[in-house]
Amino acid sequence: MKHLSSFPARCTLSVISGAVFASAFPAIGWRWLVLPGLVGLLIALDGEKGTRARTIGFLHGMAVYASGLTWLMEIFGTMAVMLWAVLAGFSVLFAEFQSRAAIRGITGWKWAAFTALNWSALEFIRAELFPLKFPWMTAGLAVGPNSLLPWIGVYGVGLVVVLATAFLVARKWMGGTVALSVLAACVFLNPRVPEPADDDARAVSVGGLQLEGVSLTDYLKGTREMPAGVDLVVWPEYAVPYDIRSDKRDWELVRKLCHERGLTLVFGSKVGLASDKDWRNIALTVDPSGVLGEHTKVHPVHFFNDGAPGKTTLPVPTAHGKIGTPICFDCDYEGVVRGMTAAGAELIVAPTMDAEKWTARQHDQHAELFRIRACENGRWLFVVATSGVSQIIDPNGHLHARLDALKQGPVHGMMKRETALTIYTRVGWLTPWCVLGAAAVCWLALLFKKTRIGKDRDSAVPPNTDP
Template identity: 60%
Template sequence: MELLPARVPFSLRLLLAVASGGIYALAFPPLGWRWLVVPGVAGLLIALQGQRGSRARAMGFLHGLAVFAVGLSWLYELFAAWSFFLWIVLAVFPAVFAHFQGLASARGVKGWHLAAFTALNWGSWEYIRSELFALKFPWLSVGSAVGPNGLLPWIGVYGVSVIVVFGAALLSLQRWKSAAASFALVLGAYLLVPRHPDPSADDPAAVKVGGIQLEDASVHDFVTATEGLPQDLQFAVWPEYAVPYDIRADVNEWKLVQQLCRDRDVTLTFGTQRHETGGEVWRNIALTVDPGGTRGEHNKVHTVHFFNDGVAGTTALPVDTRHGKVGTPICFDCDYEGVTRRMTAAGAEMFIVPVMDAKPWTARQHDQHAELMRIRACENGRWMFVCATSGVSQVIDPNGMVHGRLGAMVEGVLVGSLRRESELTFYTRFGWLTPWMVLGIAGASWVLLLWPKRRDRAAQAKSA
C-alpha cells in the first residue's frame, strides 16, 4: 500500500521531494544530524510512488538539487555562479535513479523485490557519481552521513549506503518491522564501535606525532613552530602546499629542513612540489625526510577538479621510515576509497595526511571534509594523523574515533600518538568489491527494465 494516495497532486509530491532533499542535507556538517538521512531518502521514495517518466525524473532532479545546493552551499565561495552548474550536474544522478524507480514500479516490481532494487539502484548511482564519473564527487553519500561504524571494515561506505537505503525503502513500503531490523543493524554498528585507548609512551609500536596547522606561512615559520614541539616528538607533519614550490630547488631552505630533522631527530612529512623537464611539468607531492635524508614521496593521485594541482600520480605505496611503513596520501586522495586501501594492502601501518582546506572555503567545507578522513581510517583499520592548513587537523584511531582535533579557522599545533597496525580488514582484502557487485546486479536489472516487454516486442513486429 502506498503512503501517498494516487490522487495526491503532483505539485505536493514535488514539494515532498524538495523538502526531503533539504532534510537529507542536514545530516552533514555543520549541523551533522546524521540520521536525518533516513527521512531524507524515505521522503523521496514516498514521493516517487506510482510515478514514472518525466515526473519521476523531475522529482529526483529537484530532490538532488536541494541536497547539493543546501549541503554544498560552500561551493559558491569557490566557483561563484559556476556552482549552480555543478549542483545541476550532481542532481542528474538522483534524477536517473528516480527514472529507474519509475520503470521498476511500472513493471510491477513491489514489496521486498522493490526494496532490494531500490537499495541496489541507489547504491550504484551513488558509487558512479563518487568514484567512476569524470567529475568524481564522493561527498554527501548516505554511508558517510552515518559516519564511522562497525560495518565499514567489512563492506565500506558504499555498502553501508545500500543497507541504509534498503531500510528506508522498507519504511516507505510500510514494512515497519523489517525496516526496524535494518536500522537496528546499522545503529548497533554505529553505537557499539569501541574507542581505541591512546597508545602508551612505552608501547614499541607507538609513534608520537606533531602537526603544524598554518596557512600562507613561510618555511621559516614552519621550522620555528616545529622547534617548539615536545622534545620527545618522533614525527612532524606540515600541511599540503606548506612549501608551494620545489623546495629541493632552493638550496638554503632545503638545508634548513634537513638541519631541522637532524637537530630534532625527527621524521618530517610535508606538502611541496617536484618539478620536471625544466619546470614545465610539476607534481603535488608529500615528501618524507629524516636525519638521514629523503625517505620517499607520494605523488597526489586525485588532483582537485578545476584547480591547477599538478600532474596526477598513479601509484599508492607507503614510505619506509624509521617508524615503520607510513602511508602519506594527500588531501583529496582520502576522499576516495582506493588510495588509502592500496597503501594499506601494500603494508602501510599508519597514515600521515597533509591537507589543504583554505580559509575562504568556509568552516562548513572543512568539517565535511574531515568526516571523510574518519571513514578511510575505519575502512582500513589504521591510525591516521591529518594536518591541514586551516583545519581540520585530527588524530583518528582505527575505528574512526577522534582522539585529538584542531578545528577550522585557527592556527596552532596538534600532538598525538599513533600505533602501528598490521592486520588487514576484510574491506581492505575483499570488501572493497562490494560496490562493484552492487553495480553488476543493478546494471543487469537496468538492462531488463529497459528491454521491451514481450507484448511490446510483438506489437512492434506486427506493425513492421
C-alpha cells in the first residue's frame, strides 16, 4: 500500500473512519460499516510511530465515541468529553502497539494476527476489566446476533471481525475472504427460533409493563388489564422503589394480584434506604405463596447511587422453571447471564431502567446488548424497561416482540424454557481471556525486546507488505 502523503491527511482519515465505525451502531445501525471504520484506522497508522501514531489513534477513538455516544451529554453534561477521552485512550494504546509491531518488521499474516489480538484484548479490558467498564460499541456487537456467539461470544466475534479487516489491509486476500465469508454465513444463516405453541409444555406466556414515573396503582391496574392466561409478569427496575415487604398494605395488594391472576411476578425493588451504605437494588420474584427469591444487582451503574453490588448469579425456582432475573446493567457484561444459565436458569427476565431523558439513541444501543446475551447462552430473554426498549428475544438473538423507546404500555408474548448449555456457557467464555494472554505476551515482547529495525521511521517496513 502506498503511504498517505501527509500527516494531516492521515488525521482526517482517522476522524472520518471513526465516525464511520460509530455508524455501525444505532441510531444509524449499518452494521457492516464496522469494517471500513477499522480499515481507515489501519491505513492511517501504516508506517507511523510514536506521537504521530498515538495522535491518529486518539482522533479515531474520539470520533467513535463523540459521534456514537452523544447521549452521554444528556447524563453527564460537559463531563462526557472527559469520558470520551478516557475511552479513546484504548485507541491510543492500540496505535502505540501497532507502531511498535511495524518498527519490529512484523508483516503479512503475522501482522494481521497481531492486529486482531491487539484490538480484541484492549477491547476486552475496556469492556470487562477496566474500572470504568464500558462494553458498548465493540466490534463484535456491531455484527449483531449470529451463530458464532454461542461458541466464542461477542469478544470472540470481534476478533474475527478485526482479523478479516487486517487480512484485507495486508492484502492477504484468501485469509480475508475466508474470515468475511464465515462472518457473513454466521449472520445470514442464523435462524429465527419458532415461537412456542400454547400447548407446548415448556412454553411460558409472559407480559410486561413499560412505564416510567408511575405509582404501584398503575402497575396493578396495567397487570389486571393483560390478556387472560399470562403466566409471568415483569415490571421494570425500580418499579417499586422501596422495600414493599415492609409496607403491609402494598404487600397485600401485590399478593392479592398474584393470587387473583395465578401468576408469577418479577419486579425491580429496593432493600434498605438510599441513605444507607449497603442498600441493595433487587429483582424480587413473588407468586401467590409469597417471595420465591431475589437477585441483587451485581453491576451498579457507574457514577450513580445504584446500591451495593451483589455477589451471586443464581436463578429463582418458580412454577414455570428456574428463572434468571438479572437487572439492567447486569446484562451489559457477559458474566451474570452466563452464571445464571450455568446454574440452571431456563429463561431470563431482566427488569431494566433506561430513563426517558437519556434519549432513544441510548435505549436502542442498550437494547443490542440483551440480544447478544440471549444468543451467547441460548436462552429466551424478556427485557422490560421503564421507557424502552422492552423486547422478547429468542435463543438466537431474534426479536419476537418489541415496544420501542419512549413509548408506554404493555408488551406480551410467548417464551420457552431451555435446558441445553451452549459451548460459550460451558467453556467459550474463556475465549477473550486466551486472547488477552496471547496479546500480553506480544505486548511484553514489543516493550522489552530490541527492535529489529533502527529508530529511523522511514526504515520501518509497512505492515501490508512482506519483507
